[in-house]
Amino acid sequence: MSLLVVGSIALDSVITPFGETADALGGAAVFFSFAGAVLHPVQVVGVVGSDFPDEHLAALRARGVDLAGVERAAGDSFRWKARYSYDLSSRETLDTRLGVFADFRPTIPPQFRDARYVFLGNIDPELQLSVLDQVHEPKLVACDTMNYWIQSKRDVLLELLRHIDILMVNDSEARELSGDWNIYRAAHWIIGRGPRMAVIKQGEHGALLVAADTTFKSPAYPLQEVFDPTGAGDAFAGGFMGQIARTEDVSFDGLRRAMVYGSAMGSFAVEAFGVQRLERTTRAEVTQRVRAFRELVHFDLDEAEA
Amino acid sequence: MSLLVVGSIALDSVITPFGETADALGGAAVFFSFAGAVLHPVQVVGVVGSDFPDEHLAALRARGVDLAGVERAAGDSFRWKARYSYDLSSRETLDTRLGVFADFRPTIPPQFRDARYVFLGNIDPELQLSVLDQVHEPKLVACDTMNYWIQSKRDVLLELLRHIDILMVNDSEARELSGDWNIYRAAHWIIGRGPRMAVIKQGEHGALLVAADTTFKSPAYPLQEVFDPTGAGDAFAGGFMGQIARTEDVSFDGLRRAMVYGSAMGSFAVEAFGVQRLERTTRAEVTQRVRAFRELVHFDLDEAEA
Numbered sequence: 001m002s003l004l005v006v007g008s009i010a011l012d013s014v015i016t017p018f019g020e021t022a023d024a025l026g027g028a029a030v031f032f033s034f035a036g037a038v039l040h041p042v043q044v045v046g047v048v049g050s051d052f053p054d055e056h057l058a059a060l061r062a063r064g065v066d067l068a069g070v071e072r073a074a075g076d077s078f079r080w081k082a083r084y085s086y087d088l089s090s091r092e093t094l095d096t097r098l099g100v101f102a103d104f105r106p107t108i109p110p111q112f113r114d115a116r117y118v119f120l121g122n123i124d125p126e127l128q129l130s131v132l133d134q135v136h137e138p139k140l141v142a143c144d145t146m147n148y149w150i151q152s153k154r155d156v157l158l159e160l161l162r163h164i165d166i167l168m169v170n171d172s173e174a175r176e177l178s179g180d181w182n183i184y185r186a187a188h189w190i191i192g193r194g195p196r197m198a199v200i201k202q203g204e205h206g207a208l209l210v211a212a213d214t215t216f217k218s219p220a221y222p223l224q225e226v227f228d229p230t231g232a233g234d235a236f237a238g239g240f241m242g243q244i245a246r247t248e249d250v251s252f253d254g255l256r257r258a259m260v261y262g263s264a265m266g267s268f269a270v271e272a273f274g275v276q277r278l279e280r281t282t283r284a285e286v287t288q289r290v291r292a293f294r295e296l297v298h299f300d301l302d303e304a305e306a
Numbered sequence: 307m308s309l310l311v312v313g314s315i316a317l318d319s320v321i322t323p324f325g326e327t328a329d330a331l332g333g334a335a336v337f338f339s340f341a342g343a344v345l346h347p348v349q350v351v352g353v354v355g356s357d358f359p360d361e362h363l364a365a366l367r368a369r370g371v372d373l374a375g376v377e378r379a380a381g382d383s384f385r386w387k388a389r390y391s392y393d394l395s396s397r398e399t400l401d402t403r404l405g406v407f408a409d410f411r412p413t414i415p416p417q418f419r420d421a422r423y424v425f426l427g428n429i430d431p432e433l434q435l436s437v438l439d440q441v442h443e444p445k446l447v448a449c450d451t452m453n454y455w456i457q458s459k460r461d462v463l464l465e466l467l468r469h470i471d472i473l474m475v476n477d478s479e480a481r482e483l484s485g486d487w488n489i490y491r492a493a494h495w496i497i498g499r500g501p502r503m504a505v506i507k508q509g510e511h512g513a514l515l516v517a518a519d520t521t522f523k524s525p526a527y528p529l530q531e532v533f534d535p536t537g538a539g540d541a542f543a544g545g546f547m548g549q550i551a552r553t554e555d556v557s558f559d560g561l562r563r564a565m566v567y568g569s570a571m572g573s574f575a576v577e578a579f580g581v582q583r584l585e586r587t588t589r590a591e592v593t594q595r596v597r598a599f600r601e602l603v604h605f606d607l608d609e610a611e612a
Contacts, residue, residue, distance in 0.1 A: 086487070087487040087488075089487075181393040182393075182529075182530055182532070183510075184528045184529065184530045188530070202511070205508070205511040205512075206511075206525075208528075210528075215528045215602060216602065216603070216605070217525040217528075217602050218603075219512075219525065222490045222514075222521045222523075223490065224488060224490045224491045224494070225488075226488070247608060249608075253605070253606065257607075259605075260605055287611045290611050291607065294605065294607060296521060297523055297604075298562075298603075298604070299522070299559070299562040299563050299565075299600070300559065300563070301563075301597065301600060302553060302555075302563055305593045305596050
């Protein structure tokens with residue numbers, strides 16, 4: 001049951017207190033793919049420029065990622081440069097050069113159109129809608145967005161919400177979209193506009209899965225060393241969707257587990273620069289970390305309460 | 307097995323976006339007592355001024371709180387006034403008048419000196435040490451503090467750490483005390499200085515219990531309406547210690563459950579102004595909320611991982 005992601009493929013230059021990278025492999029579809037591919041094969045639709053290093057694509061292929069939907073266009077690849085604060089709690093974007101990504105019009109190859117699980121990475125909501133026009137009968141569609149689209153294409157975004165199952169955004173995006181600072185009210189605002197569920201990513205505080213009548217919270221993994229938060233949200237999405245595609249379990253209990261797989265992959269993502277940690281994460285490590293999450297949150301009711 | 311708290315008893319004036327109170331019953335020992343007393347009888351040591359309304363003390367007694375250690379001194383009661391931001395995420399202290407609390411020297415009544423479970427509310431660490439000199443053989447001592455003491459009485463505080471089992475502070479206090487912004491490293495710094503465990507309160511993001519070799523995370527309860535965050539941390543402490551005193555279970559599994567009881571009582575605290583919600587919380591409501599916490603975080607490992 002195939003898993004499709006549409007999103008950015010980029011060259012990232014990131015400065016943290018622990019070092020910096022230059023033109024390292026990055027982008028939402030890339031973090032998603034490295035994380036998801038540990039659990040289930042991933043199909044990617046995206047674009048790279050004529051300057052995009054072949055070895056980056058080879059690294060993705062080596063993880064079993066299907067790049068048949070990645071177009072190589074004449075021009076420069078998408079480049080993003082940012083600097084994190086001393087405690088990694090905030091970052092400043094220093095430079096964004098869209099390059100060939102500015103004219104990206106996702107074309108889903110025929111062999112990808114039967115995808116059952118679809119993740120629409122953060123791109124123009126008009127393009128996200130066009131992807132949905134091209135896939136036949138997806139069982140579950142999750143979608144990311146960002147403040148830029150919330151501000152500039154609100155109407156299209158609201159239309160998109162009527163066609164997806166899960167909106168997956170961070171807390172500030174949920175607040176901006178809903179106009180409500182209470183994160184639970186914000187999540188309910190979202191699911192009142194189409195999606196069956198909202199996933200709210202809260203960085204070092206974990207993530208929430210909110211449905212009409214129930215809420216699940218996954219904490220972040222307790223890491224004493226974090227090197228680079230870049231891509232954690234997309235790695236979360238990859239783990240979440242990879243687990244769903246692997247198990248085909250879209251029950252709420254299944255989605256709870258998917259949240260934990262997402263959190264596990266997000267935690268691997270931040271342990272090294274860029275995709276370095278995700279690239280070498282093994283299936284056994286994922287199992288071990290999922291078990292550690294259970295240890296982190298599990299408690300038994302005592303006799304008086306059970 | 308008796309549960310003792312030493313701390314402030316105050317008259318709070320609080321302004322939130324939803325209204326304001328004037329000279330309402332407050333203070334760490336009060337929030338602790340209302341929360342703890344739902345689970346186990348609480349003994350209080352503190353001081354009030356000659357102006358302190360009798361009905362406030364009667365309200366505590368009505369919940370089974372033993373006020374034999376509450377001294378009435380000539381002078382004004384401790385008063386605190388604060389205003390919260392629109393989203394309740396920060397607050398500004400407008401006025402602090404210590405009154406009789408400035409000269410508070412805790413004297414533990416003879417009948418309280420066998421207390422098995424002791425909570426040292428946020429007061430001068432020298433006074434916290436003097437309390438420990440007066441109790442005989444407590445089984446578990448937990449202790450709060452604040453940035454003021456971390457800055458002004460660091461050496462005494464470090465001495466105190468050698469005599470307690472659990473330091474219970476919020477995330478900014480843990481960061482300031484340890485000098486480390488990573489909250490897990492900060493917690494390990496703390497447990498390297500005496501306490502067996504650290505409890506880090508993270509407000510709307512829940513609380514962490516960190517021991518040398520294991521960590522437990524309790525989320526905050528998902529509330530769509532929060533009226534007044536005042537006292538949430540002390541209510542957490544009351545629920546945590548009340549559950550421990552009730553069960554006498556200080557195993558790590560027992561402390562996990564205590565964290566959830568603490569989180570439950572913290573969530574009740576913020577649902578109304580001051581102690582209004584805690585004052586009428588029933589044992590059945592606590593049970594129901596503890597079950598809801600389990601539903602909030604529980605997930606089963608799937609077959610591939612179990």
